[in-house]
Amino acid sequence: MIHHPKSSHIDPLEITLKEEHAYYSHVEAKPNGKPWYNDIKMYLEKQEYPEDITSGQKKTMRRMANSFFLNKDVLYKWTPDLGLLRCVDAIEATELLEEVHAGTCGPL
Template sequence: MAAKLRFNCTNNMAEYQACILGLKMAIDMNVHELFVIGDSDLLVHQVQGELAVKNPKITPYVQHVEKLCKGFHKIVFIHTPRIKNYLADALATIASMIKNPDTDYINLLDLDLKEHSVHCSYVEAEPDGLTWYLDIKRYLESKNYSEDAMFNQKKSIRRMALNFFLSGEHLYRRTPDLGLLRCC
């Protein structure tokens, strides 16, 4: 089976989509015992419960795979390094040579994540009239601190700056779910 994903996704999401497609095919073929060989160490260990799922966007995929696994009497996931996964490389090469009609796509899983609250914090003005993120922005722009910054303050600014980045004049904060919050 070869399929194209027609939505933007991470490599891990694509690995899970492929796994889900394979499991569905096996279920459709009335397979009761399945030996899954995967080259995604993360996927194999997350499905086996050996690694925690840190990215909330991956959680629904893991849950969907676990649900599909219940359709088998026995299912085993084994990790093989990509360099030794000759079969997958051969299939990927063949799949890339085949011209697929535009109708053969894998659609994005329809998932709702409504259990997380969304909060908005809005600061109209700081007591000194400067923005709360000024020190972070200054550090990212020029690696400089304010003149009166103490050692611990400098250390805090460096640590906080890891979660921010500049794009032109705009400062963005990375959220744990890989979203971006615009600060200015």
Template sequence: MALDMNIQELLVIGDSDLFINRLKGNWATKNDKILPYENLVQRLCGRFKSIDFRHTPRAQNEFADAVATIASMIQHPESTHIDSLEITPKEEQAHCADVEAEPDGKPWYAGIKAYLEKGEYPSESSAN
């Protein structure tokens, strides 16, 4: 996409410490599986005025992983234009927003707790 948009200067941020440091010339590797990727990237590098590679630890890359996962599930039309996606970070973690209050006022895990403590099934349980 950067080539299609005639981008001249590019910053590539990746979470593979091995790959980023290999491309920067800092490290050598005996892993032959990485060579085809390295060769492709080296060929592409020549098409930019400047290109820089920066490593970010996977732990700091959760947002990029989430966006990549979403992108891999979407079929894109055969065009160079992709509509932008607006993302608003939440103040609390997603699992906190998914838990709804039970109508009886007890926490969602009350039935599990009763079973573990007393061996009692919830009244609405079936044989299954």
């Protein structure tokens, strides 16, 4: 057994419940019909910036591009543990979420 001092205070955990399931929070398509990562991918492929961006936005894009890796046509994001996360568009993300929640990928 451990001696528990009477003067210590433990903060209670706050648990919130969502009103809808997680798979309702899917990725939305951009208005121009291109995936969210299109600008980063184009910069890595051709070293070209999107039209009408400022010099500050160019600097941000260069900094962001350092955390991405392009392998042929597939874009990956580096993780802190040196793993790679595959970047997907809105349609593929929705399909993957439906497969996971339907159990077609098999049990974990």
